[in-house]
Amino acid sequence: MRPNKTGALAWLPELCWLVVVWVLLWGSVSPLVPLTGIAIAAAALWTARLPRPAPLTGRLRPVRLLVYVGDLVGELFSSAVQVSWQAIRYGGPAGGALVSVPIRAHSGGLLLVTANSVSLTPGNVAVELDRENGRLFVHGFPIRSEREVEDLRRFVVRIEARVIRAVGSPQDLRAIEQEEKRR
Amino acid sequence: MLVLLLSHFGLAASVPFVARRLGRATFVLAAAAPAAALVWAGFRLAEVVSGGSVTASLAWAPQLGLWFALRFDALASAMVALVAGVGVVVLVYCSRYFERDEPGLGRMAGLLVAFAGAMLGLVLADHLLALYVFWELTTVCSFLLIGHRRDEESRHAAVHALLVTTGLGLFMLVGLVLLGQAADTYRISALLAEPPEGGPVSVAVVLILLGAFAKSAQVPFHGWLPAAMVAPTPVSAYLHAAAMVQAGVYLVARLAPAFADVAAWRPLVLSVGLVTMLQGGWRALREDDLKRLLALGTVSQLGLLMVLFGAGSRTAALAGVAVLLAHGLFKAALFLTAGVADRQTGTTRLDGSTGLWRRMPGLFGAAVLAAASMAGLPPLLGYVGKEAAYEAFLHEGVPALVLAGIVAGSILTVGYSVRYLWGAFGGKPHTLTAAPVPLPRVLGLVAPAATLALASLGLGLLPGEVHVLAAAYADVFAGGEEYHLALWSGWTPAFLLSAVTIAAGLALHPLRQWIEGAVVRVPDAGAVYRATLRGLDLAAVTVTRRIQVGSLPVYLTVILTTLVATPGVALVSHGALPSTLRLWDTPVQLMLGLLILTASAGVAVARRRFTAVLLLGAAGYGVAALFVVHGAPDLALAQFLVETLLLVVFLFVLRRLPPRFLEARQRPPVSHAGAAALAGLLGVFVGGFFLLAATARRWPSVSAGYLDRAREAGGTNIVNLILVDFRALDTLGEVSVLAVAATGVASLVLVAWRGVGGGDGDPAMTEESEKRRRRRLTPRAREAPRRRWLAAPYGPPLGPRSVLLEAATRIVVPTALVLSAYLLLAGHERTGGGFAGGLVAGMAFVLRYVAGGRYELTAAAPVRPASVIGLGLFVAAGMAVPGWVGGGEIFAGTVLEATLPVLGHVKLVTSFFFDLGIYLVVVGLVLEILTALGAQVEEEGGLAQ
Structure with a gap:
């Protein structure tokens, strides 16, 4: 891990993000907008009084990012169809299940992206994250059989791997690759 | 005059801040304002006594006929002399009277100056509504000053005074409005020049008199004045002797020239005044507390003043001015001496054995002078007034009963004057140590009282000067008599009556034991007041029990049925559907x-x-x-x-x-089908109403000009411009109502739940359980870095903590804040505005609360929600000022534009700050809701555990 960034520098990524949001909102890049953006972003961070963000440890790998996004978008469609079919075909109350999935990523950011990707797909909600024991609890729908539980579990693991490949730290990436070799 | 008034209130607002450093000298500083008023009045006196007047006015809302108009004339000058003169003396006296460590010195000094300003405004106001505002301001000051000691008795007395004077003040307000409408002007000077006539005027006059009677402690509303004597003595001297209680008399004097001939006026004023004079005098003779004796004496004298000013004749008015001045001077002086006596002997009981006259001859001298003026002995001002009063009612055309009443009242006055001197100073000092202790600061305490007493003497010796002033007022009354205020008018019947009065009054003193023992039941105004309050409470409880059944469905049903039944029926019977109806656009x-x-x-x-x-x-x-x-x-x-x-x-x-x-087998208070039917009807009604309202337009829409005006106002988003510029006053009103309602509801919720159970939110407890939890973890888990996403490491209000929710909150909150800033800033040009921006920012706080609970909310916004709301209202309302002060209309906005080197073209519209105010109010409201509802939910959780 990199040495802890201290002081104001740790806020820099978040500040940049906020300035980007600001510029996009105004839809203009005349000097006035980014400059006020910096002031507003700093003010927002200061007034929010939140704890300092974690240092970024990940690396951006553009190709793999595309793979991740593509996979996710595909999954969005397929599960949307599944859920709709469930509603139209069966209607009424259907079976759902709370599934516990073991996770491997260490950084909180990666876990979050994973959990939220899962939640994005229709029918699935990441309910809780137990970081101490390395588990993600996902509520899936529709689930009627043990096989579908396994499908969901595999889906979560796959998405996690894609996320780590796309933006994970080298350390996380090595862990994944070693594990897959062992299989 | 405006500056003079403002300086009073400015000083009142600032002295509390310097009070800690200056200590008792604060009062001397505070005296600067009334002193300035006194000097100013002195310079303008010449102008006024020749019958002229000084006026000043400020356009408040001229379209509505609201002018802040001031007028300084002869009557006002007499009152200003009293208010400012006695004010200065009392404030100086305060700087010696109070102990150095008396709590609330600054507050008291500020309130006294504020009162002086309000009183000044009252006597100078030339507009009925301005007069009413100042009238109530004096009441508020009086309320706060009576309650200065903050104990049970003070509180009751303060509330008593407030309820009686403001309660009847409301009647007076109705009267003032009736009068203003009847005359088609609220300017007092215009009203007096051409008095309106007719039925409403009679009603108005009676209502106004009721208010004046309550303020000047007339029977049957006099009970609050003796009770108010729990206030510190200087307050009693100023408010409840010289200034505030004379306001009612002043109003009668002000209106008498125009309305004394209204049928109800004379019988009402004369009878109430006489009864008050006799009742107060009689009770003063039996009173055994120095201050209450003086207060009852004041009641009696105010009765006399009512009679004199209400009589509506020239001589009576002359006498009125003289007695008004005399009473202010001698009664304040007597109160100040009573205060010293209280400080030196430690009691205000009057037992005739203090022997204070030997120990404090200077004070005794001042008291004797003042009491002599009260009793009407020559050559003091009180004598001059009393002579004129007798003279006024000796003439034919006035019932002899009035004269008899005044003589009897004056005899009682002489009696209680002697009783006061005897009680405060008399006897041998047998209860005190033989060698008198050296008395500290005595000069500073005696000098103010002596000043006032000597002023009584001085004016008494110069009756000619007083006459000039009094005549400038009294000459408006038509009357053949050419009476002059004088010390000696020859062997007139009035002089003989004076002699009889004094002799009879002195004879009362030896009879004091018989008088104290005499069983004469005079109805006690205090008991009447208490019985009224009890009756009111009982009635309120009874009515509430009948009407407020405590069921929301029932309330809603009643309200909505009314809505559907009344305007709904009108809609069906009179409304016409538009001829062409387009069902949808897309x-x-x-x-x-x-x-x-x-x-x-x-x-x-x-x-x-x-x-x-x-x-x-x-x-x-x-x-x-x-x-x-x-x-x-x-x-x-x-x-x-x-x-x-x-x-x-x-x-x-x-x-x-x-x-x-x-629940199963539960019967609803309103049947389900009935409620659904009502809801359906309501929907139809609202829909039909909008349909009709939109098509029933006859005049061109007011919004037609908005597009052109938008450019002028410096924006393109018309919705926002309507809110913050075109209709800013409406918005301000709505926001204020919203703020008040939310604060009220929130306080109700918080009050209802405060003190119930301990709750689960104790940080120490939560921290402890957190440690315990970690000890139970597996080794791997313990090594895992426990990251903090939020500012406060405690649980949410509902259910267990959720890392996912916390993390999402951590990421979303700054972005939401930036978005809210964008909405606020962009509102003038694009979609957005302070309301939307405030809601988005509020949503960020909601998120943090839901994820992190009460402590997270405190960490996120370490301010009281009410302060945020208050700041917002202040900013928004403050926007009204620049345009107004700049000579334009309130809320007039300006567009500030500049081209800066790097930044390019920059534009700032001043109405942005109005939007900012709304933003803050909305954020504050959301915080308030979270605090109130959240506290309740967490309390509930605590109880459940």
Whole structure:
């Protein structure tokens, strides 16, 4: 891990993000907008009084990012169809299940992206994250059989791997690759 | 004059801040304002006594006929002399009277100056409504000053005074409005020049007199004045002897020239005044407390003043001015001596054995002078006034009963004057140590009283000068008599009556034991007041029990049925549907309409509250989508945000309610079908109403000019411009009402739940359980870095902590804040505005609260929500000032533009600050809701555990 960034520098990524949001909102890049953006972003961070963000440890790998996004978008469609079919075909109350999935990523950011990707797909909600024991609890729908539980579990693991490949730290990436070799 | 008034209030607002450093000298500083008023009045006196007047006015809202008009004439000058003169003396006296460490010195000094300013405004006001405002300001000051000691007795006395004077003040307000409407002007000078006539005027005059009677402690409203004697002595001397209680008399004097001939005036004023004079005098003779004796004496003298000014004749008015001045001087002086006596002997009981006359001859001298003026002995001012009073009523045409009453009242006055001197100073000092202790600071305490007493003497020796002033007022009364105020007018009947009065009065003193023992039942005004209050309470409880059954469905049914039944019937009978009706612009509207209808119908049939809330939200979002389709993004944005906030609030509330609307075999207070039918009818009514209202337009729409004006106001978003510029005053009103309502509701919720159970929110406890939890973890888990996402490491209000929620909150909050800043800043040009921005920022706080609980909220916004609301209102209302002061209209905005080197073209519209105010109010409101509802929910959780 990199040495802890201290002081104001740790806020820099978040500040940049906020300035980007600001510029996009105004839809203009005349000097006035980014400059006020910096002031507003700093003010927002200061007034929010939140704890300092974690240092970024990940690396951006553009190709793999595309793979991740593509996979996710595909999954969005397929599960949307599944859920709709469930509603139209069966209607009424259907079976759902709370599934516990073991996770491997260490950084909180990666876990979050994973959990939220899962939640994005229709029918699935990441309910809780137990970081101490390395588990993600996902509520899936529709689930009627043990096989579908396994499908969901595999889906979560796959998405996690894609996320780590796309933006994970080298350390996380090595862990994944070693594990897959062992299989 | 305006500057003079403002300086009073400015000083009043600032002295409390320097009080800690200056200590008792604060009072001397505070005396600067009345002193300036006194000097100013002195310079303008010449102008006034020749019959002229000094006026000043400030346009407040000229379109509405609201002028802040001041007028300084002969009557006002007499009052100003009293108010400012006695004010200076009393303030100087205060700087010696109070102990150095007396609590609330600064507050008291500020209030006294504020009172002096209010009183000054009252006597100078030339507008009925301005007069009323100052009238009530003096009442408020009096309330605060009586309650200075903050114990039970002071509090009761303060409330008593407040209820009686403001309660009848409301009658007076009605009277003033009636009068102003009848005369078609609220300017007092114009009103007096051409007095209106007719039935409403008689009613108005009676109502105004009621207010004046209460203020000047006339029977039967006099009970508050003796009770008010719990106030510190200087306060009694100023407010309850010289200044405030004379306000009622002043009003009678002010209106008498025009309205003394109204049928009800003379009988009412003369009878009430006489009864008050006799009753007060009699009770003063039996009183055994120095201050209450003086207070009852004041009641009696105010009765005399009422008679004199109410009589509406020239001589009586001359006497009135003289007695007014005399009474202010001698009564304040007597109170000040009573204060010293109290400080030196430690009691205000009057037992005739203090022997103070030997120990403090200077003080005794001052008291003798003042009491002599009160008793009407020559050559003091009181004598001059009393002679004139006798003279006025010796003439034919006035019932002899009035004269008899005044003589009897004056005899009583002489009696209690002697009683006061005897009680405060008399006897041998046998209860005190033989060698008198050296008395500290005695000069500073005696000098003010002596000043006032000597002024009585001085004016008494110069009756000619007093006459000039009094005549400048009294000459407006038509009357043949050419009476002059004088010490010696020859062997007139009035002189003989004076002699008889004094002799009889002196004879009362030896009879004091008989008088004290005499059984004469005079109704006690205090008992009447208490009985009235009890009756009122009882009536309120009875009515409330009948009307307020405590069931929300029943209330709603009553309100909505009324709505459907009254305007609804009118709509059906008189309304005409528009000839052409377009069902929709695009099919999307139809779809959305169906969605909304389905959701609404779903709410009606839902069994579970949660389902109903969600369906309600769906209907709301559907309406927002309709707005979007209709091309109203601002409305849609606001609707979306409000709907979301509402959902969260509902979730908090649902925690406390059973999941289903009705438990098994429970009968609803309003039948389900009935409620659904009513709701349906209401929907039809509202829809039909809007349809008709939109087509019933006869005049061109006011919004037609908005587009052109928008450029002038420096913006392009008309919705926002209407809110913050064109109709800023409306918005301010709405925001204020919202703030008041929210604060009220929140305080009710908080009050109801404060002190119930311990709650689970104790940080120390939570920290302890957190440690315990970690000890139970597996080794791997313990090594895992425990990251903090939020500022406060304690749990949320509902359920266990959720890392996912916390993390999402951590990431979303700064972005939400930036978005809210954008909405606020962009509102003038694009979709947005302070309201939407404030809601988005509020939503960020909602998120943090839901994720992190009460402590997270405190960490996020370490301010009291009420302060945020207050600051917002202040900023928004403050925007009214620049335009107004700049000579334009209130809320007039300016566009500031500049081209800067790097930044380019920069534009700032001043109405942005108004928007900022709204933003703050909304954020404060959301915080208030979270605090109130959240506290309740967490309390509940604590109890459940």
